[in-house]
Amino acid sequence: QTSAWENDPMFSMIKIDFSEEKKFCFPLYSRMEHAWGLPLTAEPATVAPAEVPAPTPVEFPSHAPYLLIGGGTASFAAARSIRARDPGARVLIITDEPDLPYMRPPLSKELWFSDDPSVVDTLRFKQWNGKERSIYFQPPSFYVSPQDLEKVENGGVAVLTGKKVVHMDVRGNKVTLSDNTEISYDKCLIATGGVPRNLQVIERAGEEVTKRTTLFRKVEDFKALDKVSRDTKSITIIGGGFLGSELACALGRRSADSDLEVIQMFPEKGNMGKVLPEYLSNWTTAKVKSEGVTVITEALVKAVSYKDGKVEIKLKDGRVVKTDHVVAAVGLEPSVELAKSAGLEVDSDFGGFRVNAELQARSNIWVAGDAACFYDIRLGRRRVEHHDHAVVSGRLAGENMTGANKPYWHQSMFWSDLGPDVGYEAIGIVDSSLPTVGVFAKATAKDTPKAATEKSGTGIRSESETEGTASSPVASSTPEPPPVPEQKDNYGKGVIFYLRDKVVVGIILWNVFNRMPVARKIIKDGEEHADLNEVAKLFNIHED
Amino acid sequence: MSYCKQEGKDCIIFVTKEDHEAPSNAELIADDPNDPYEDQGLILPSGEINWNCPCLGGMASGPCGTQFKEAFSCFHYSNEEVKGSECIDNFRGMQECMQKYPELYPQEDENEGVAMGGADGATPAPAEDSTPADSTAPAPAEDSSPAPVASSDSTLSPPTPESAPSSDNTPPTDSQPAS
Numbered sequence: 001q002t003s004a005w006e007n008d009p010m011f012s013m014i015k016i017d018f019s020e021e022k023k024f025c026f027p028l029y030s031r032m033e034h035a036w037g038l039p040l041t042a043e044p045a046t047v048a049p050a051e052v053p054a055p056t057p058v059e060f061p062s063h064a065p066y067l068l069i070g071g072g073t074a075s076f077a078a079a080r081s082i083r084a085r086d087p088g089a090r091v092l093i094i095t096d097e098p099d100l101p102y103m104r105p106p107l108s109k110e111l112w113f114s115d116d117p118s119v120v121d122t123l124r125f126k127q128w129n130g131k132e133r134s135i136y137f138q139p140p141s142f143y144v145s146p147q148d149l150e151k152v153e154n155g156g157v158a159v160l161t162g163k164k165v166v167h168m169d170v171r172g173n174k175v176t177l178s179d180n181t182e183i184s185y186d187k188c189l190i191a192t193g194g195v196p197r198n199l200q201v202i203e204r205a206g207e208e209v210t211k212r213t214t215l216f217r218k219v220e221d222f223k224a225l226d227k228v229s230r231d232t233k234s235i236t237i238i239g240g241g242f243l244g245s246e247l248a249c250a251l252g253r254r255s256a257d258s259d260l261e262v263i264q265m266f267p268e269k270g271n272m273g274k275v276l277p278e279y280l281s282n283w284t285t286a287k288v289k290s291e292g293v294t295v296i297t298e299a300l301v302k303a304v305s306y307k308d309g310k311v312e313i314k315l316k317d318g319r320v321v322k323t324d325h326v327v328a329a330v331g332l333e334p335s336v337e338l339a340k341s342a343g344l345e346v347d348s349d350f351g352g353f354r355v356n357a358e359l360q361a362r363s364n365i366w367v368a369g370d371a372a373c374f375y376d377i378r379l380g381r382r383r384v385e386h387h388d389h390a391v392v393s394g395r396l397a398g399e400n401m402t403g404a405n406k407p408y409w410h411q412s413m414f415w416s417d418l419g420p421d422v423g424y425e426a427i428g429i430v431d432s433s434l435p436t437v438g439v440f441a442k443a444t445a446k447d448t449p450k451a452a453t454e455k456s457g458t459g460i461r462s463e464s465e466t467e468g469t470a471s472s473p474v475a476s477s478t479p480e481p482p483p484v485p486e487q488k489d490n491y492g493k494g495v496i497f498y499l500r501d502k503v504v505v506g507i508i509l510w511n512v513f514n515r516m517p518v519a520r521k522i523i524k525d526g527e528e529h530a531d532l533n534e535v536a537k538l539f540n541i542h543e544d
Numbered sequence: 545m546s547y548c549k550q551e552g553k554d555c556i557i558f559v560t561k562e563d564h565e566a567p568s569n570a571e572l573i574a575d576d577p578n579d580p581y582e583d584q585g586l587i588l589p590s591g592e593i594n595w596n597c598p599c600l601g602g603m604a605s606g607p608c609g610t611q612f613k614e615a616f617s618c619f620h621y622s623n624e625e626v627k628g629s630e631c632i633d634n635f636r637g638m639q640e641c642m643q644k645y646p647e648l649y650p651q652e653d654e655n656e657g658v659a660m661g662g663a664d665g666a667t668p669a670p671a672e673d674s675t676p677a678d679s680t681a682p683a684p685a686e687d688s689s690p691a692p693v694a695s696s697d698s699t700l701s702p703p704t705p706e707s708a709p710s711s712d713n714t715p716p717t718d719s720q721p722a723s
Binding site for chain 1: 548551552553554555556557558559560561563564566567568569570571572573575580581582583595596600602604605606607609610613645647648
């Protein structure tokens with residue numbers, strides 16, 4: 001729009017760098033984000049003073065104009081949105097975790113690839129651009145203390161950690177904490193996320209098994225698993241979706257330098273079997289294996305026991321796997337305990353609190369993030385468990401809590417990296433049960449799998465140009481020509497469309513980056529396209 | 545698409561660069577820049593500042609958010625010959641506030657600019673909501689796309705002369721009020 005003042009000398013003092021449009025992406029995630037370059041320790045709890053925590057309760061506000069239940073990504077996004085739109089807003093976040101809000105994706109990716117031996121304490125990771133940042137959205141100094149929230153001049157965001165909201169009185173506009181404190185609110189956001197599911201056979205297997213089982217979600221789980229990976233010889237991951245596959249690849253890579261055995265097992269035929277069409281799932285599974293993981297497909301766990309110093313997993317087909325530690329990555333159970341006291345509807349198809357297109361559950365109550373089952377105008381009612389969705393929905397909830405009344409419209413995206421050859425971004429409904437059309441760049445002698453970058457910590461995947469191998473003329477003395485990958489097997493890069501009633505409802509960008517806006521546009525249009533190859537052209541998949 | 549290889553319900557097509565050379569005939573619907581549902585860029589159609597623009601990072605929401613808004617608003621609406629010349633006090637107030645939170649608004653000594661970043665580190669860049677250069681890419685891109693920062697020919701905001709090179713995400717530097 002107005003660029004007239006961009007070059008103005010006065011304006012230079014708050015110079016806004018117009019060139020890096022990507023880094024303004026709110027979610028502050030990794031590849032786009034600036035680093036503060038600041039050491040950040042997670043220590044809100046160890047605040048100093050000599051008064052030892054005798055059971056003196058921290059004083060907190062009896063009223064919060066904006067009350068956000070849950071201290072994760074959606075909540076933080078909402079807090080920021082509220083503060084941007086309502087000058088001087090006083091926002092109280094209540095979380096049962098000890099940590100300030102942080103981002104989850106690095107816990108199963110970047111943190112595992114850090115060169116820094118103290119990463120478990122610093123929780124810092126290298127972003128795509130080489131810069132480091134913390135998983136915490138903001139350092140402690142960003143936040144106002146709960147005691148000061150009601151009085152501080154320009155308002156702020158306060159976080160009450162280690163407190164659980166156990167009851168909600170919608171009529172009275174107030175909540176009750178586990179210690180019986182009551183806090184009233186004007187507007188409330190429920191962003192309670194969820195807890196990892198477990199397998200019943202593990203829950204019933206007794207303490208010797210459960211204490212050797214990790215349900216992976218939080219910072220403490222990352223720390224514990226990191227330790228386990230150094231102290232044991234064998235880890236088995238149960239689950240073949242995003243989290244399970246990412247952890248398998250992370251641990252698999254770690255196993256290259258140690259004698260750690262990494263096993264991954266799941267009921268599907270291949271990794272990401274519920275997301276990727278079968279041919280691609282198979283291809284991905286081969287890649288996961290080459291990361292050092294022993295992958296057991298079509299595995300249904302029948303029983304788990306502790307025997308002779310090992311955890312023994314018996315599969316329905318009779319196979320037995322003996323391991324030292326188990327990671328269960330079998331899904332998330334949305335946290336809806338407040339539904340009962342609050343009188344909120346829970347969705348029976350997708351789980352989570354049922355909200356409308358504007359993310360509202362009832363007057364003055366919104367829900368965002370993993371726990372929100374919302375109406376998507378374009379794609380229908382759904383519940384989405386991805387980081388960007390938490391950001392987008394949290395932000396939208398914050399806007400609507402400050403009077404915007406906008407529906408969910410900007411489609412969120414998600415991504416995953418599984419080793420050096422598999423990196424994808426996706427948007428919309430990406431369900432392998434839907435018919436798909438995949439358009440892939442035909443492999444030529446010049447294409448090779450992308451080299452894993454050795455940039456410390458960064459490159460799970462490379463953004464470099466495809467390295468060309470010299471296509472030498474075939475001569476009889478040449479020992480062997482550069483291998484041309486079998487074109488039917490080489491799904492190096494491309495775009496996959498997911499169709500519902502001939503309309504594209506989901507798109508995966510397979511090893512192709514920086515094209516998400518085009519994908520988002522296609523989903524938004526919701527048109528029937530006669531020839532998806534023509535649509536695929538819009539992505540320029542042959543270029544990097 | 546008779547040339548696609550069918551594997552059950554899934555269709556697979558391999559294409560060479562030449563196959564994709566001809567421009568696409570796929571039709572996309574024209575975007576309405578005033579669509580209220582769409583995320584907006586830094587400046588709203590009304591001319592007001594969109595404080596919730598992701599491009600601002602945390603600047604409008606952090607502890608110095610109020611001062612930042614005052615300074616930037618003053619500047620934005622200034623019609624003085626030297627734009628913003630009446631806003632010195634606001635900028636000073638902002639700078640004073642930011643100096644109290646060095647962790648959030650680090651002061652940087654580099655010469656390349658006086659970029660002032662957001663509390664959570666994002667030096668703001670607006671999503672240009674004018675027609676993007678590349679017609680296939682709708683503006684603004686406000687996703688948390690983890691795609692690598694492209695070089696300056698990425699599809700959205702055009703680079704300006706003062707922009708820092710993209711590989712060099714400098715944390716905020718200090719602001720020198722023009723005097």
